Amino acid sequence: MSVDGWNTVLVLGGIRSGKSEFAESLVGDAPVVRYVATAPTGDPQDTEWAGRLAAHRARRPGSWTTEETADEPRRLADVLASAEPHETLLVDDLGGWVAVLLDPAHQPADDTGTITELADAIRHCAARLVLVSPEVGLSLVPTTPVGRAFTDALGVTNRAVADACDGVVLVIAGQPTWLKGPAPVRTGATPAVSTGALPAAGGKPAGTTANGAGVEPTPELVDLSNAVNPTSPPPLPAESGTGWNMPTMTLPMAATGLVIQPGMELPMPDEYAGPQAIERLATLDVPGAGLGVLERLVGFAAATQGTPTPAAWNSVRVLLVNGDHAGGAAAGVRPGESARRAGQARTGRGALARLAAEAGASLQVVDAPSAAAMEDGPALTGEQVESALRYGWQLAEEAAGAGAQLLVLAATGAGTEATAAAVLAATSGAEPSAVLGRVVTETGEIDDAAWMRRCAAVRDAMHRTRNSSRAAKDVLAELGGGDVAIATGVLLGATAHRIPVMLDGPVGLAAGLVSRDLAGQARHWCLLADHGGDPAVKLAADVLGLTALLDLRLGLGEGANALVALPMLRSVLALAAALPTHPSLTGEVEPDDERAAPEFAEPAPAGPGPTSIEPDEERVDPSGRAG
CATH class of the missing domain: 3.40.50.10210 (Nicotinate-nucleotide-dimethylbenzimidazole phosphoribosyltransferase (CobT), large domain)
Structure with a gap:
C-alpha cells in the first residue's frame, strides 16, 4: 500500500487491529527506513511477549535499521529532532513509550513536559515520520491507579501527537480510516487554484497570440503515420473488459479549473489479470523455455488492460x-x-x-x-x-x-x-x-x-x-x-x-x-x-x-x-495473445501428427524361447521313435 501526501502521520488502533502492518505499508516505498523501537524487552520468562517482539522483527526488511529508546523515554524527542530530510522513521509504539515513561525507575519525571517535547520534535522533524500508538480503551475506566495513570497519559500523548502530525489514521479490524490529512479527494470540497496560462519557453503564456489574446493551448501534433487523427478519434477496441474501455477517473473541478493536490485516489491496475497472464504463458505451445524476462511485460500489459490476454x-x-x-x-x-x-x-x-x-x-x-x-x-x-x-x-x-x-x-x-x-x-x-x-x-x-x-x-x-x-x-x-x-x-x-x-x-x-x-x-x-x-x-x-x-x-x-x-515489445504481446495452449494440456492430438499413440507390440524373440528343448537333448516324437 502507498498513501502519499503526508510528512508526519499518527496511526492509531486497538490491540491486534493491524495498525503496525498498516504503518509499515506506509513506508514500504522508502529505500531506507529507521525503525525506532520503544518497548522494553520485558521479562525473559514471558515467552508470549517475546514472540510478539520476534514477529515484529521478522516483518522488517533487511534494509531497515533499528534503534532502541526504551532505556530513556526522553531520547525519542532527540532522535526525531536529529533526523535528516532524506530519512524515513517508523516509531512503534507510543504505548510502550508511555509505559516506560511511567515506570518507577524513571520517576520522578516531568511527564507532561516530556510529552510536550515529543510533540514539538514531531512538528519540526525534517524526516518523513510514522508513529504507531494504541487508541485509549473505549470501555470502562481502569479500576486500578496504575491503569488509570496509563490511560490518562496515553490519551494526553495521542492528542498532542495527533495535533502535531499532518495525518492521522485509525485502523479498525485491518481497515484504515483517515481522520486527518491525505483523505481521498472529493468533488466540491476542493481549494481554488490559479487559472494563469502556462508560460511557454519564450516567457509568454502558452497559447498567447501576438496581440496578447489568450487562447487554449493547442500544441502541434505531427501525425507521422495517420495512426491517430486528432479530428476523428479511432474507435475503441471491440473486446469488452479491457483497460482501454473501462471507466476512467477525472480530477475534481472547481470554479477555476482542475485541482491537483496531494493524496489523490487514482485507479490501480488490475491486481488479478497480471498474475493470470503469467500463469497462462506457462501453458502456451512454444518449443523453448518461453519469454524470459519479457514475461514482466505481458504481466504489466495484462494488469493495465484488465485482461489475462493483453493485446499489442x-x-x-x-x-x-x-x-x-x-x-x-x-x-x-x-x-x-x-x-x-x-x-x-x-x-x-x-x-x-x-x-x-x-x-x-x-x-x-x-x-x-x-x-x-x-x-x-x-x-x-x-x-x-x-x-x-x-x-x-x-x-x-x-x-x-x-x-x-x-x-x-x-x-x-x-x-x-x-x-x-x-x-x-x-x-x-x-x-x-x-x-x-x-x-x-x-x-x-x-x-x-x-x-x-x-x-x-x-x-x-x-x-x-x-x-x-x-x-x-x-x-x-x-x-x-x-x-x-x-x-x-x-x-x-x-x-x-x-x-x-x-x-x-x-x-x-x-x-x-x-x-x-x-x-x-x-x-x-x-x-x-x-x-x-x-x-x-x-x-x-x-x-x-x-x-x-x-x-x-x-x-x-x-x-x-x-x-x-517498441516493435519488440509489440511482437511479444502479439505472440503471447495468439499462441494456443499446448496440446498435452488440452488432451487433444493433432491429426497430422504421425507420432500419435502407436500401439505397443512385443517383438518376436531372436532365439529359442524359454520352453524350447535344449539342443543337446534327444527329441522324441509322439510315436516313440527317436528323432
Missing part, C-alpha cells in the same frame, strides 16, 4: 516535452540545441521522428516554461507549477480521447540531467555527484569541467533548499522546472485514464518520483524499456520499483530509446 498497443502517442534550465545545470550544452531538436521533431526529421514513423506512433511536441537557475532561486513560481501540472493532465486527457493505448514520455532540453539529479536528491536522499552522468560533447569527448559545473549547481541548489519542504509542488517549484512539472501532470492524467506510460530518460523518472506525493498509484502504470546506462535513471527506477525490460544501453535521446524497443 496499436495506438501509441509520443509526448516530447521541450524546456531548458538556466544556470550551471546546462553547462556543456550548446545554446539553442534543444530548440533545434524540437524543430526537427515538428518537421518529421531526426532520430525520434523517424523512429516514431517506423513504429506508427504519433508525435506531439510540447513547449515547457524555461526554468530559472536553481542554484540562485526557485526554478518556477507556484502559479507556473499549478499551470504546468494541469497542462500535463490535459495532454494525457487529449491522448485518451484520441484513442491512445500507450504514451511514450520523452523530453529535450538543456540541463535536464542536472535537474533530475537534484529532484532525485531531494526526494530519495541520493548523492547528486553519484547520479550525474558524464558530459559528452558533440564530438564524443568527455567534458569534465562541464560536469563539475553541473555538480556545483546541484550542490548549491540543495544547500539553498536544505530547510525547504519536500512536498511535490515545492520540489517542482524549487528544483524541477517546467518540463518535470508537465511530465508529472502527464503521469497523473494517464493514471486517471488508465493509460500506461513508457518512461525514457531522466525527466520522466524525475516526474515519477515527484508524482508519489500526489498519487502513489501513478508509478504502477509506468514501464521502463531501457535505462540507457544513465545512473540517475537506474537509481530512480530502483526507488520507484521499476525494472528495465532490456539492457541495450542506448543513447539516442529521450523517447528514441523507447521507440527502438
